Amino acid sequence: MKLFILCVLVASGFAVPPSTIPRSRSGQNKIVGGEDARPGQFPYQLGLYDVSGIPNEFLCGAIVYATDTMITAANSILEELVAGNLRLQYDDGTEQSRSVVQIIAHESYNVNTAENDIALLKVDSSLEFNTYVSGVTLPFQGQNFSGNAFVSGWRTLSPGGSTPGNLQYASVPIVDDETCRSFYGASAIADSMICAGDGNETTCKGDGGGPMTCGDYLCGITSFGYECNKFGYPGVKTEVVKSHENSISRDFNNTS
Incomplete structure (x- = not known):
């Protein structure tokens, strides 16, 4: 089974050992089956860039939480x-545009299993909230989600495809843990994960660290999947309600 982490890790004051799971780290793709977003439709959507090259290269997604604090996957740090x-x-x-000056990865993040794949990013100066930029709402303790959710991001429709210029989004069905484990295996899907997508509309490489929202709440962070889910595999997200109730919650609670 060919799994992939949905973004590329670039160390920026944070280092993890390389994953032993055979996941591609090329980060070349986007929302499968999505459509163009409107200006201001997803004001919490962020793009993360590798500034080592010229020009800067877009690689990952992230999420606005507070004016000086962003959320992303721990494997998507740029x-x-x-x-x-x-x-x-x-x-x-x-x-x-802002520069990342501090990274707070979940202390229980496991690079090999992608459990607790979540991190906070502090920036060098506060964002100005307006129609086009604003923070996402975190779920409350014990909140459960079902039905459909929205995912958003940039990248291509299939491996090796062209990059769309416009932010894409799609509505995806949330998949229960038992069904998700039937695809990936019982040990691959932890309680700190939530799955969504049916192979028609889903995230792909390059969307890692981006948002999945359920109504007004951030319910998931794009983490990993299988072959852009072309065989009906759901995408796997970090389940925010379980991850931020853990030790990283004190960092959420201390943000402005």
């Missing part, structure tokens, strides 16, 4: 982020 971005190749006049 040095620069852009809020208010809709079209990757254009300046819409709504973008706000």
